[in-house]
Amino acid sequence: MPVTTLGLGEVLRKHRESILADWSRDLAGALSRHKDLLRDSELRAQCHDFLDQLSKAMSSGEAAGIQGPEWAGMRELLGKISSSRAIQGFTPAETATFVFSFKKPFFARLRQEYGQDGDGLFREIWSAGQVLDELGLYTTEVFQKARESVIGRQQREMLELSTPVVKLFDKILALPLIGTLDSARTQMVMETLLKEIVATGSEIAILDITGVPTVDTVVAQHLIKTVTAARLMGAECIISGIRPQIAQTIVHLGISLTDVVTKATLADAIQVALERVGLAVAEANGRA
Amino acid sequence: MERIPILRMGNFLLVTIQVDMHDRLAMTLQEDLTKKIAETGARGVMIDISALEMVDSFIGRMMSHISSMARILDAKTVVVGMQPAVAITLVELGLSLKGVQTALTVEKGVRYLEQAVTTGGGRRTNGRRPH
Numbered sequence: 001m002p003v004t005t006l007g008l009g010e011v012l013r014k015h016r017e018s019i020l021a022d023w024s025r026d027l028a029g030a031l032s033r034h035k036d037l038l039r040d041s042e043l044r045a046q047c048h049d050f051l052d053q054l055s056k057a058m059s060s061g062e063a064a065g066i067q068g069p070e071w072a073g074m075r076e077l078l079g080k081i082s083s084s085r086a087i088q089g090f091t092p093a094e095t096a097t098f099v100f101s102f103k104k105p106f107f108a109r110l111r112q113e114y115g116q117d118g119d120g121l122f123r124e125i126w127s128a129g130q131v132l133d134e135l136g137l138y139t140t141e142v143f144q145k146a147r148e149s150v151i152g153r154q155q156r157e158m159l160e161l162s163t164p165v166v167k168l169f170d171k172i173l174a175l176p177l178i179g180t181l182d183s184a185r186t187q188m189v190m191e192t193l194l195k196e197i198v199a200t201g202s203e204i205a206i207l208d209i210t211g212v213p214t215v216d217t218v219v220a221q222h223l224i225k226t227v228t229a230a231r232l233m234g235a236e237c238i239i240s241g242i243r244p245q246i247a248q249t250i251v252h253l254g255i256s257l258t259d260v261v262t263k264a265t266l267a268d269a270i271q272v273a274l275e276r277v278g279l280a281v282a283e284a285n286g287r288a
Numbered sequence: 289m290e291r292i293p294i295l296r297m298g299n300f301l302l303v304t305i306q307v308d309m310h311d312r313l314a315m316t317l318q319e320d321l322t323k324k325i326a327e328t329g330a331r332g333v334m335i336d337i338s339a340l341e342m343v344d345s346f347i348g349r350m351m352s353h354i355s356s357m358a359r360i361l362d363a364k365t366v367v368v369g370m371q372p373a374v375a376i377t378l379v380e381l382g383l384s385l386k387g388v389q390t391a392l393t394v395e396k397g398v399r400y401l402e403q404a405v406t407t408g409g410g411r412r413t414n415g416r417r418p419h
Contacts, residue, residue, distance in 0.1 A: 194372030201392055228384045229375040234368065234392040259386075 008110075008128055009059030015109040016051060022105035023047060030097050037088045049077050050102070058131075066134045075138065082139040086146035095143045099136040103129065163189050165196040172273045173202045174266070178211030186222035190229055197235045204273040205230055208266050210241030220255040227260050236261070236276065240269035292317045294324050300332040300401055301325065301363075306339045314350045321354060325361045332401035333358050336394055338369025348383040355388045364404045365389065368397040 012019070024047050031038060053074040060070040078099070085095045107125055114121035162185065166174045175193055179185075193205060207223065209215070215223075227237040240263040242250075250257065263269040274280060290313060295302040301324060303317070325333065335354070355365040366389045378385065389404075391397040 190376060191372060194375055197392070198372060203392065203396075225379045229372075229379045232367075232375040232378055232385060232390055233370045233372065234390040234396065 007058070008124055009055050011110055011113050011124075012051065012055040012058060012106070014113075016055070019105045019109055020047060020051060022108075023102055026101050026104060027098065030101060031090075031094060034088070034090060034094070037090075046077075046081055046098075050074075050098075053077055066131065066138060074135070078135060078139050079142045082142035083146035086143045087150065092140050092143050096136045096140050099132055099139055103132055106132075159185060159188055163192050165192050167196075167200055167202075168206070168270065169274070169277075169279070171201065171203045171277045172206070172270075173197065173200065173204070174206040174208060176208045176211065180214070181212060181219045181222055183218075183222070186226065190226045193226065194229060194233060197230060197233055202235055204236050204238065204276055206238045206240055206266065206269045206273060208241040208269070209239060209246075210243070210266070212241075212246075215246045215249055217253055217255060220250060220253070220257070224257070224260065238263060238269045238272060240264070240266045289316070291320065294320055296324075296328055296330070299330060299405060300334060300398075301328070301330045302334050302336070304336040304339070308342060309340065309347045309350075311346050314347055318350060318354055318357070322357050322361065325358060325363050330363050331405045333363050333365045334394070334397045334401060335365065335367045336369050336397075337367060337374070338371065340374060341371060343374050343377055345381050345383060348378050348381060348385065352383075352385050352388050355385075364401055366391050366397040366400050368392070368394050 024044050027043060027047065028040060031043070057070045057074055066075065081098065082095050085098075106128065110124050110128070111121060114124065162179060164176070166176070168174045173193070173196055175189065177189065181189075196202070197205060207226065209223070212219065223239060227239070230237045238261045239257070242262055242264060261272065263272060271281075290307075292303060292305060292307075292313065295304075301321070303321065307313070321333065324330070333354075335351070337351075351367060355367075358365045367385075368391045370390065389400065391400055
């Protein structure tokens with residue numbers, strides 16, 4: 001009865017080449033959908049690094065979870081792999097498979113070493129399983145974070161794109177608002193508008209809300225704040241593009257817009273703005 | 289003691305705030321300004337705050353107080369050159385300074401005062417400037 005006292009680390013080192021061969025074959029099969037994204041050589045290199053880190057950490061004899069300093073290298077490696085997978089468009093399951101598929105070849109070698117020693121085999125499989133599960137969960141966690149950062153970046157980009165301040169005429173600015181107004185966006189709108197008012201010396205700003213789907217108390221509050229801030233700086237605001245339903249909602253909600261000039265369409269607002277700065281539009285050939 | 293100078297330009301008084309306002313300074317300004325309006329019989333007051341970068345609720349209230357006091361003494365007040373950051377702060381503090389006339393630049397402020405003084409009566413508020 002072959003009874004071995006080899007630890008996990010030694011088993012890994014002893015069977016390194018055969019484990020690597022089996023594992024990378026399994027992995028290539030599991031990830032075949034993404035052949036174009038991940039080259040075989042790249043995958044093989046990642047497997048290599050993973051094995052190196054695993055045997056290093058396991059030889060240290062610390063089995064107290066993967067948060068210890070022995071696992072720092074492993075965490076870094078998995079972090080890099082997961083975030084690159086997230087950006088390439090792999091699913092979380094496919095990402096975690098990288099770690100979980102390691103169990104099969106590894107446990108097969110353990111069985112080979114321990115043979116009939118059931119207790120020993122169980123003990124080693126249990127502790128190896130625990131570590132690998134933790135590593136698998138860790139990849140999912142990193143994957144999630146990488147995805148979230150992608151979403152965050154897109155949101156910021158949208159925010160930047162969504163607040164254009166347009167100069168309509170000398171001393172007249174327009175701000176076409178599209179999409180839902182939340183606090184973060186209003187803050188941005190307010191800041192860009194006020195800066196632009198200073199930069200261009202504009203006296204009138206038209207806030208066009210044709211593209212704002214709904215106006216509730218919060219949105220109205222934000223609009224009023226923007227108008228008030230502009231007034232404090234010495235510029236007047238006109239709110240235009242108020243659809244009939246929105247007019248109804250505003251009244252039903254009991255929001256008072258009495259201090260603000262409101263117009264149904266942008267054209268009306270432009271007319272008023274031109275009047276305020278003392279200009280008029282006339283036909284070219286002089287016939288009024 | 290530190291004081292904010294009040295300059296006389298014909299019928300108008302000009303106050304330029306170029307240092308950080310603290311409460312004591314604000315109170316002094318309020319006193320000096322009302323005294324000066326009464327002394328000179330000025331018809332308009334222009335407060336230039338383009339160099340002011342920080343405000344608190346006290347300073348915000350002081351601005352509307354000065355404006356109301358001047359009105360009682362029959363002088364129009366216009367606040368000019370408020371910075372975007374200051375405007376946002378005041379709005380967030382819930383101070384909309386209703387009744388305080390504002391203008392973007394000193395030039396526009398002067399134009400407003402001249403107009404307001406010659407037309408006499410009609411107090412214009414809420415950003416409705418003459419053109």
